[in-house]
Amino acid sequence: MENIAQSIREKVLRENFDVIGFAEPQIQKEAKLRLRKFLKRGFHGEMNWIPQKQKRLENPKNVWSAARSVITLGIRYGSGQNPLEDLKKKEIGNISIYARGEDYHNVLKKKLKRIAGWIVETFGGQVKVFVDTAPILEKHLAEQAGIGWQGKHSNLVSRSLGSWFFLGEIFTTIPLPIDKPESDHCGTCRSCLDICPTNAFPKPYVLDATKCISYLTIEYKGHIPKKFRSAMGNRIYGCDDCLAVCPWNRFAQKTSEIGFKARKALLHPDLKMLMKLSDSQFRKFFTKSPIKRIGRNRFIRNVIIAAANSKKKYLMNPVKELIRDDSSLIRAMAVWALQQLSEKKEFLHLKKQYISKETNIAVKSEWE
Numbered sequence: 001m002e003n004i005a006q007s008i009r010e011k012v013l014r015e016n017f018d019v020i021g022f023a024e025p026q027i028q029k030e031a032k033l034r035l036r037k038f039l040k041r042g043f044h045g046e047m048n049w050i051p052q053k054q055k056r057l058e059n060p061k062n063v064w065s066a067a068r069s070v071i072t073l074g075i076r077y078g079s080g081q082n083p084l085e086d087l088k089k090k091e092i093g094n095i096s097i098y099a100r101g102e103d104y105h106n107v108l109k110k111k112l113k114r115i116a117g118w119i120v121e122t123f124g125g126q127v128k129v130f131v132d133t134a135p136i137l138e139k140h141l142a143e144q145a146g147i148g149w150q151g152k153h154s155n156l157v158s159r160s161l162g163s164w165f166f167l168g169e170i171f172t173t174i175p176l177p178i179d180k181p182e183s184d185h186c187g188t189c190r191s192c193l194d195i196c197p198t199n200a201f202p203k204p205y206v207l208d209a210t211k212c213i214s215y216l217t218i219e220y221k222g223h224i225p226k227k228f229r230s231a232m233g234n235r236i237y238g239c240d241d242c243l244a245v246c247p248w249n250r251f252a253q254k255t256s257e258i259g260f261k262a263r264k265a266l267l268h269p270d271l272k273m274l275m276k277l278s279d280s281q282f283r284k285f286f287t288k289s290p291i292k293r294i295g296r297n298r299f300i301r302n303v304i305i306a307a308a309n310s311k312k313k314y315l316m317n318p319v320k321e322l323i324r325d326d327s328s329l330i331r332a333m334a335v336w337a338l339q340q341l342s343e344k345k346e347f348l349h350l351k352k353q354y355i356s357k358e359t360n361i362a363v364k365s366e367w368e
Contacts, residue, residue, distance in 0.1 A: 002177055004176065005176050005177050007122070007123075011118060012071075015111055015114065016111070016256060017073045018075055018076050018160075018161055018165065019073070019147050019160070019165075020072070020074070020145075021072050021144075022069055022070070022071055022072075022145055022179050023142075023181075024070070025061055025064075025067040025070050026060065027057075027058055027059060027137055027140060028140070034205075035137070037206075039051050043210060044209055045209050045215060046219065047219055053135035056134070056136075057137050060141070063134050066173050067172065068176075069171075069172050070141050070171055070172075071169065071172060072138070072145040072147055072167060073112070073115075073168045073169070073170070074142070074165045074167055075165055075166050075257060076161060076164060076257070077097065077101070077257070078162070078249075078252045078254055079097055079255065079260075081262070083097055084240075084241065084245075087234060087235075090310035090311070090312065092234060092269060092270060092271065093269045093270075093302075093303060094233070094234045094306075095236060095266050096214070096237055096238025096240050097240055098164075098166070098260075098290075099291055100263060100266040100267065101259055101266075102260065102289070103290040103292075103293075104166050105131050105132060107257065107260065109168075112129040116128075119170070125172055126173045127172045127173075128172075129168065130168065130169045131168045139154075139155070139156045145178070146182050147167075147182065148161070148163075148182055149183060149184045152189075152190060152201070153192035153207070154205060154206070154207040159185060159248065161252060161253075163243050185248070189247060190204065192242035192243075192245060192246055193242075195241045195242060196242060197213065197231040198213060198216075198231045199211060212239070213239035216232070217235060217298075220298075221298065223329065229308070232302075233306070234306040234309060235306070236269075236299070236302040236305075236306050237299070263289075265285070271306055271315060272314070274300070274303045275322060279296045282295075282296035282299065282300075283296070300322070301333045304333040304334055304336075305336075305337065307319055308333075308336060308340040308341060312341075313341060315341065316338070316341045319338055319341065320338065323335060323338070323354055328360040331358070331363045335367055338350060354367070
């Protein structure tokens with residue numbers, strides 16, 4: 001089996017992946033306990049799929065009982081850009097580095113299917129491929145496969161790649177030799193913990209997703225709580241702060257994968273332009289982008305908060321237009337943004353004009 005494993009390694013690297021490791025399809029006891037504590041404390045927020053699929057997360061065999069080995073692959077997506085610099089440009093929207101190119105699900109799945117097909121054709125057996133498409137504790141499996149370790153920010157860190165890389169998995173019925181698990185190399189560093197704008201880490205290695213800007217801007221479907229809005233700054237999709245300050249990223253190199261190269265339009269998108277997007281314009285603008293999946297309403301909600309945090313008066317007019325939007329999610333944030341951008345007298349005038357027509361309780365509460 002050593003020869004098979006070596007052949008697979010060589011094939012994977014030829015397909016432009018940067019790292020590969022092999023692990024057994026099982027989750028270690030400490031990882032299961034960490035997941036259970038995470039759920040017990042409600043740190044998963046509205047991601048109800050996690051408790052619903054807990055049994056699968058705790059045992060890859062519950063995802064596919066025939067699996068004998070897990071092949072974990074990593075590929076760089078870093079752009080060489082520093083997202084912390086973009087936080088200073090208040091008039092633009094700051095999009096997470098991973099989402100500035102094509103949707104990684106589509107790019108990776110094509111590559112994984114090609115490799116999986118080659119494995120079956122060459123060595124037989126059966127395979128299944130996953131890119132966030134099944135309940136798998138992929139960071140733990142990657143750790144077991146020697147690719148990296150879960151840092152204090154809970155993301156995977158590699159000594160050779162830093163943390164700007166995606167993961168994908170191939171489950172196979174072929175029993176392959178496993179790699180040595182990677183150990184923790186965070187040491188006394190706590191840069192990722194200290195920089196978090198919303199204090200989303202109760203302690204090292206523990207994330208409270210309900211406070212995380214990535215969760216709030218991507219996964220959360222409701223009205224973002226007031227206590228987090230100012231801290232969001234101009235982050236309109238995701239947050240890279242904890243990754244950007246990690247010392248191990250000094251070893252990170254730019255991606256060579258064309259699909260992950262940042263689209264020019266997503267490098268420094270203008271907030272005013274974004275707020276004017278209709279639903280059809282939103283879907284067209286974000287074609288092939290992972291941003292498309294959250295829909296126009298959640299996205300514009302995020303953009304309005306960024307507009308308010310910019311303190312740029314010229315953004316008042318596009319915000320005003322949105323207090324008549326069909327979405328209560330958007331109207332509520334537009335009201336809050338007007339409070340931040342307008343003079344008190346003007347805000348009270350708008351309140352008098354619109355509050356009596358408003359039927360949504362959440363929007364009305366923003367006027368008060």
